[in-house]
Amino acid sequence: MRNLFSTLSRNENNNVFLNSLSVFLLTILIILESDVCFSDEDSRFDGIHFDGNLSLRDNEFAASDYGNQISFRPLAVLFPGSVSDVATTIKLIYKMGPHSPLTVAARGNGHSVQGQSQAPGGVVINMKSLGGNTMKVQTGPSPYVDVSAGELWIDVLNQCLKSGLAPKSWTDYLYLTVGGTLSNAGISGEAFRHGPQINNVLQLEVITGLGDVITCSDETNADLFYSILGGLGQFGIITRARISLEPAPQKVKYITVLYTDVGVFIKDQEHLISAKRTFDYIEGFVIVNQTGTFFVLEVAKYFNPDTADSISQEIQSILSELSYIPSTLSELEQSYLEFLDRVHRTELELQQLGLWDIPHAWLNLLIPGNKIQSFVEGVFGKIINNTNNDPVLIYPVNKSKFDNRTSFVPPDDDVFYMIALLFHANASSIGIDGLEFLNDRNKRVLDFIEANQVGAKEYLPQYSTQEDWKAHFGPRWDAFVQKKITYDPLAILSPGQRIFQKGRVRL
Template sequence: MGSASGITVAARGHGHSLEGQSQAHEGVVINMESLEGPQMQVYAGKLAYVDVSGGELWINILHETLKYGLAPKSWTDYLHLTVGGTLSNAGISGQAFRRGPQINNVNQLEVVTGKGEVVTCSEEHNSDLFYGVLGGLGQFGIITRARISLEQAPKMVKWIRMLYSEFSVFSKDQESLILSENSFDYIEGFVIINRTGLLNNWRSSFNPKDPLQASQFNSYGKTLYCLEVAKYFNPDEANIVNQKIERLLSKLSYIPPTLFLSEVSYVHFLDRVHMSEVILREKGLWEIPHPWLNLLIPKSKIHNFAEGVFGKIITNTSNGPILIYPVNKSKWNNRTSFVTPDEDNFYLVAFLSSAVPSSTGTDGLEYILAQNERILNFCSMADLGVKQYLPHYNTQEEWQAHFGFRWEVFVKRKSAYDPFAILAPGQRMFTKAKPFV
């Protein structure tokens, strides 16, 4: 595998990255889900944790830890992803504003470096490798085991959605919620553009607080912003949690008839995207191209972004949801390889488009990719200080610009842990030198 060979190695988690990041052209792809080793081991107690394989799916970890009344603290929206795959990126969802991303909720890793060394690393031991691997896009080592921090798991979730027609009011409420001490346990949001006819889709499993008023609500095709929040609870705390929710809602400025509520189990809530997967698979709409674009936008620039993109570059949301929610970086550990905008608070904006394979129209791959490019160009022209999440670049210059002042450290770590550039070639960051023949 050294300099005498051109062979590279990619760890493949569940293979959900979108641009071939878990592939190795003419190299070796390791199916991490086939990794055999010790089973998941849960350690209950004050500082509870679970030891898992790097190829383990988060949904399996949820089911195993729930047997002990415990669960990981930070999630992604979809749980059929591997530990190694999300820890190589960040793992961000509606819990990240208070818990940080998944990479901030790991105590220890076992890693096989590009030099073939098996290293156990943590904040205390081999911390440079530990932080390098977290958010390191697979560049420094393959995560074979991870120790994930756990907390008491709630049984139930109050899940709430409400609409806004003014972006400034919506974002003000989102920001005050992520910054307040007593808030919801999960805060996300999404944009609805030009969807008059299908306005019911956004809340199909929710009940209106006031059915009469809700039935009379008409958006007249305006762009709407949906705030989505959740509060966890156990059945014996139902009354107290209802009062807490009432208090929190009373401070928000949503459109009153558009308050919709739902009560589901914790597992149902966390595994919600899988339920959509089952439906989409039945319709043949799951295994199609997903030209997604995920951006991290500084809080001070989110209004410029919304004004320039929603309703202008993006004129409807029929190709897929657009998620938008702020996170508070002061709760995050900034020693990892994960790159964020410079400000303390920033927004994740996720354009989660699906493309109709044979279409050459506005729902086709070419059109959506061009639209993504227009969004990126707008961000660059307006100098918004945006960073890509789940980044994809083709040249080292672009990667250097992405990492900014952190590039130097990244390169040093690469030469320390994977000097021949064997690992994760699909990220197109470093190229293994071809041997003479």
């Protein structure tokens, strides 16, 4: 007990008094609930109340994320050893009522860029502690895998490949957790045909803001199921997910071609996402430098070695319908695993150069198809004059593949584009104020969107006022608040999204 309070006094929280009070109340509640006492050694509980460990020390990692711009220390980090550890924690904090400042954030792999997985002065739940040999692959005509929400997608893939199966929809990078991407959407080059990852989930196990453990699906507790998918961690913590699978292809032909005319580029991209005979993966990126603005179409066809010849013919035939600059075609054959895990290779290179754990000024936008050309013409070469070898993604998806019952908010058009401005602050290439410069430039992009009524939505949104959130959800705002009242009435969960204030949720 002594240790608990001495650790607390070392924490740099804004409101030490309120947090002291909260820990005191938390302590009393735990003791009343379960006969638990604290060890004199550290912050572990002796009464076997937690299968894992609640740590009050050395928790700096939970105050950081991939963005490296925002840092709020939690009061404690729970390394859950079981689902009931998570439920107990939330239930206890719920019982403390609206005046306690304690909140709870699930931390997946901490790859948010604006503190979304942080809990200032609250409890961070390290979801990766829940994983570990608990994946179960179900083969047969409708295969699926049951996984802990703290599993990384790379581990899910490797496990499924052992049975010749794989999930259908991906993110470009696989060192993200299942719970983290399902709280957003999980969008990549397969989304135009399979929808995002949130469209490929059959069942979830969730712990609500009241501490209730609920299994939900399209058939059971459907309202909770769809609220949670794309729900930014607002309605519950996902502890397990059942993900739909398909037979895994062995090989991939990955092709890139170049365009200089944005109109021709987007015409070809939109043709590909609506054509019956097309590629399995469709993305693209923009390069801006002193010589101009260029567009690279990236496509991939999946296949097994016994169909290599016919696949090559099919690829030629699909490519013959496109209008890229012929001399720019490049083709690469890879294993399916190599292809899906491509960004990790870049990560390792950047880590060696010291360019991975640095500030990232990312801005992800969803632009309605009918505004994409004017957006590109107004932003690239005008607001963004140099992409400096950083990835700037541009690719369309079909809105019909995004289930409108989820909490994900798409823009208002049948086709919309992912525009991912993935800049890192690099003093040597942009000047000493790299981060400030990039954040200011992102603001100018957002100002352009507003001034020209582009009707864009942010993906992985970074709003800081409730007014902005209201505008983001538009006509869906009231329903979103109503769900919050139902599933997390005290606004305990995911404070880092900055949508609700603890204890203040109202229509």
